Structures are given as structure tokens and as C-alpha cells.
Amino acid sequence: MFPGATAERTEANFVIVGAPLDASTTFEPGTRFGPRRIRHFSETFDDYDQRTGQQFTDLGVYDDGDLHAWDDVAEYLAFLEGTLTDAVWDDAVPIILGGEHTVTAAGVGAVDPDVFVCLDAHLDLRREYGGNPLNHACVTRQILDPDAFEESLEVDVEEAIIIGARTGNEAEWDRASESDVTVVAPEDAAEFVPTLADHIDGRECYLSVDIDGADPAYAPGTGTMEPFGLEPREMRDVVRAVAPLAAGFDVVEVNDRDDGQAASLAGKLLREFVFFHASENES
Numbered sequence: 489m490f491p492g493a494t495a496e497r498t499e500a501n502f503v504i505v506g507a508p509l510d511a512s513t514t515f516e517p518g519t520r521f522g523p524r525r526i527r528h529f530s531e532t533f534d535d536y537d538q539r540t541g542q543q544f545t546d547l548g549v550y551d552d553g554d555l556h557a558w559d560d561v562a563e564y565l566a567f568l569e570g571t572l573t574d575a576v577w578d579d580a581v582p583i584i585l586g587g588e589h590t591v592t593a594a595g596v597g598a599v600d601p602d603v604f605v606c607l608d609a610h611l612d613l614r615r616e617y618g619g620n621p622l623n624h625a626c627v628t629r630q631i632l633d634p635d636a637f638e639e640s641l642e643v644d645v646e647e648a649i650i651i652g653a654r655t656g657n658e659a660e661w662d663r664a665s666e667s668d669v670t671v672v673a674p675e676d677a678a679e680f681v682p683t684l685a686d687h688i689d690g691r692e693c694y695l696s697v698d699i700d701g702a703d704p705a706y707a708p709g710t711g712t713m714e715p716f717g718l719e720p721r722e723m724r725d726v727v728r729a730v731a732p733l734a735a736g737f738d739v740v741e742v743n744d745r746d747d748g749q750a751a752s753l754a755g756k757l758l759r760e761f762v763f764f765h766a767s768e769n770e771s
Contacts, residue, residue: 490585490758491531492544493551501548502762503575507568507587507594509557512623513711518743522751523554523585525709526739529748530755537759540767544759547766550580557587561622562639565594572598572736581765583758586740588711589624592696596631597641599736602691604631604648605684607701607723609714611656611671613663624741632668646691649684651677651726652701652718674703677722684729695730697723697739697757699750707753709746720753724760731761732768 490504497503506523513519535543555571557564568591572582576598584595589612596604606612606628613632617623621630621637632648634641651672656664664671670687672680700710703717731737739754 489551490527490549491533492535493549494545495548495550497550497552499548500550500578500580501766502550502583503580504549504551504583504585505568505571506554506585507557507591508554509561509564509587509591511557511561511588512590512617512620513588514617514623514625516711516743516745518745519586519588519711519741520557521744522587522740522742525744525748525751526585526742526754526758529751530759533756533759537763540763542763542766544762547762549762561590565590565639568594569597576735582736583761584738584740586738586742589627589698589740590622591740592627592738593630593641595696595736595738596643596645596694599694600643601694601735602646603688603693604628604645604696605693605730606648606650606696606698607652607718607726608650608698609652609654609700609717610698610712611650611653611660611664613656613660629663649687651680654716655714674716674718677718677726681722681725681729684726685733688730688733690733693730693734694736695727695734695761697727697754698741699739699754700741702753707750709743709748709750710741711743723757727757727760728764731764734761734765737761
């Protein structure tokens, strides 16, 4: 159980689902251990948040455990989307603990947002990787152009905002230059964040945190590290800005190849999302 997730399912405002998919990680595997490590390294965090004046245990967070992965990725994603849709139908915010970034497609499918906001080192705008369109390097393209994929999402996302991206192949950068994609380099993030809410302009969002968006000095426990990344405080500020507008959230690509730095950062960002979503959406 994620520490502080003490609500009953029927009373939950937020529903956490672990999705330990580790099928297409392309360098160092281990995302199957991500949900477990995020929960474990979040145990030391205080219940109270001074900035919002809230106790995490008062905010109606329920942990539904892990949906254990199997070999058929398309079938797994469909089942995961159904599980998350159940939370949406119960007026709760679905939260995924990954697992590789491919699982984000299920969260977006459940929420069907207007805008996809992502913290990521990579553009993830490939049509396929190694012949596999359900690779974690393709997830943002799948969200933007679902009809181009055999296993298509039933979504109509207007824009993808990718914050922290610093690598991609030529075709990805060409796709990123189109009007429905906004790419914010790490060095521009601090200046962009104060304008983020105005840029979104009230549209409903889904927020995804690929932990490799952080500079690897802060989160070495991920499969495809990319230097010159975001500072943790910049990631925190993005989460705080987007959380009130977001109908779904995930943190993905944490593995077991560090001493808990990546998992600790992931758990803290999840808590920031819950605190700021709850604070700005009080009835």
C-alpha cells in the first residue's frame, strides 16, 4: 500500500494502481519493480504538507495494489484502462505507478483529456521501435495519432506538451515541430512553468511523469538515462501547476538500479500531485 493511502475504495478521491509492465524497456530493464520501490521509498514522508495545510491521510487516497503484467501487452493495456475507467466512473482521479511508459496509454484512454502534459527526456514520438508500435518510445505518438496504430486509443487529444525533452530521432523532431506539440527544453522549463496554466487555458489534462525527465544525477534508477535534464524542483513546480487541471496522473520508468533516488522522487511527486489537486479542487 502507498503510505497514507488509507481510504476505502467506495470513498476514494484518488485511486492508485500499480502497473509493473516491463515488456519493451530498451536498455536497462527493471520497471517491473517500480511500483514496489515507489511505495517503499515513500514510507519516510511526513503525513502533513505545510504548503497546503493538509494531511495526506485525509485526502481520500486508495491503493488498489498492482495489476500484474502478462505477455500480451495490448490485452494488458486494455485491462488496465478498464480498471482505471472504473475509478473515473466513481469520480476518482486514477493514478498509475509504472512500470514502463507504455502504461500511460491506458491512463489517457481512461480519462480522454484535451491536453497531454508529460515530463520526459525523450520525445516518444516514434511510430515503432524495433518493429514494435507498443514500445515505450512510441507512447506520446500513440496518444497524439491513435488512428495510426492498430491498437488505437479512443481519444482526441488536442496537444501534447513535453517538458524536459532533449533527445529524439529526426522523424520525431519533425513530428514535434507540428502545431499540436509543444516541446520545452530543460533549460527553458523554469521560465515556461509560470505560463503553463495560461497555456493550458482551462482544458482538461492528463499528467505523466517519466522519471528520466530528471537529470540522472537525481534519478539514476531508470532504464534510459539522458544527461542535462530537469532539476527535481522544476519537476515539482510543473506538477503543482498542472495538478489542479489534471483528471489523471502517472509516474513511470522507475527501476531497481539505484539506491532509491528515482523511487523517492517519484513518490514525492505523486504526493505533490495529490496535495495540489485536492487543495485547488475542494468542494
